[in-house]
Amino acid sequence: MEHALVIGASGGIGAAMVAELQARGVSVTALSRSVDGLDVTDEASVSAHLGALQGPYDLIFVATGALHGAGQPPEKTIKALDPAAMADQFAINCLGPAMVLKHALPLLPRQGRAVFAALSARVGSIGDNRLGGWISYRSAKAALNQVIHTAAIELARSHKGVICAALHPGTVATTFTENYAARHATVHPAQSAANLVQVMEALRPEDSGGFFDWQGTRVEW
Template identity: 80%
Template sequence: MEKALVIGSSGGIGAAIVETLREQGVTVAGLSRREHGLDITDEASVAAHLGALAGPFDLIFVATGALHGAGQPPEKSIKALSAAAMADQFAVNCIGPALVMKHALPLLPRQGRAVFVALSARVGSIGDNALGGWISYRSAKAALNQVIHTGAIEMGRSHKGVICAALHPGTVATSFTENYAARHKTVPAAEAASNLLRVVEGLRPEDSGGFFDWQGERVVW
């Protein structure tokens, strides 16, 4: 890998991905709201920021995400559902990465191996859901998984060597999870980044469109 783009490069996982890649000698471009003014929920912003970059990139890693919507924490039950909060969750966790995928196409090689991945979450798995709750976040991540799967099919026609995948990073010790980790074992962001990049390196063409955890194990839809 020679050249990578990280969307959400100022976040806990995103910053660790950038640092780990640079330690490996990869040339990395980063984009984030905090440092560059990128708003992934605004297509004009996505188009302008990605349109200013020169590809091709061997890796495009979308590390954005949000647990809160409209200032509200994840719902404990359907009774707490808010239309505004749910719309916010979809805007950040699904529509944003979808817009990035749309405008990233010119930055990916038409031939040769490249990888497009986005951070999903195991709670977005329908088959793995036995607890309920967090309906907005779960639904937005499930929708993101569909975007990745559909995008993989379409990219397979125009960009023969591109692999698309959704990745579950595990519970990472960042500000994103500090109020929700509870009894879950957490890992430092640097360790999570190394785990995820190891999965990226191991992805094969037949894995495109899949959903994988930080160990490289396939997650059920």
């Protein structure tokens, strides 16, 4: 791996990913909303920022995401479902990575191995859902998984060496999870980034379109 693009590079996992890749000698292009003004929910913003870059990249990693929508915390019951909050969740957790993938196609090699990966979450697994709640976040991540899986089928024809993957990083100790991590073992962002890099390096062409956790284990849909 020589050249990487990290989207959401100012967040906990995104910043750790930049540092991990640079420590491995990878040349990293880092983009974020707070530093560069990239708004992944605005296609014009995505098009302008990605259109100004020169590829190809061996890795494009999307670390954007949010648990809250329209100022609302994750729902504990369907009775709390709010349309604006749900739309916000879909915008940041599904639409954003989808727009990045759309406009990143010219930055990926037509031949040769490369990885496009986006942060998903195990709670986006329909088969693994035994607790309920968090309807908007779960649904948005499940939709993202479908985007990744579907895009992988297309890229297998147009970019034969590109592997698309949805990744579950575990519960990472960041501001993103600080209000919800009390019942879960957490991992430092630096360790999470190292784990995810190992997973991405081990992905094979037949893994494209899959959903994997931080250990490289396939997560059920």
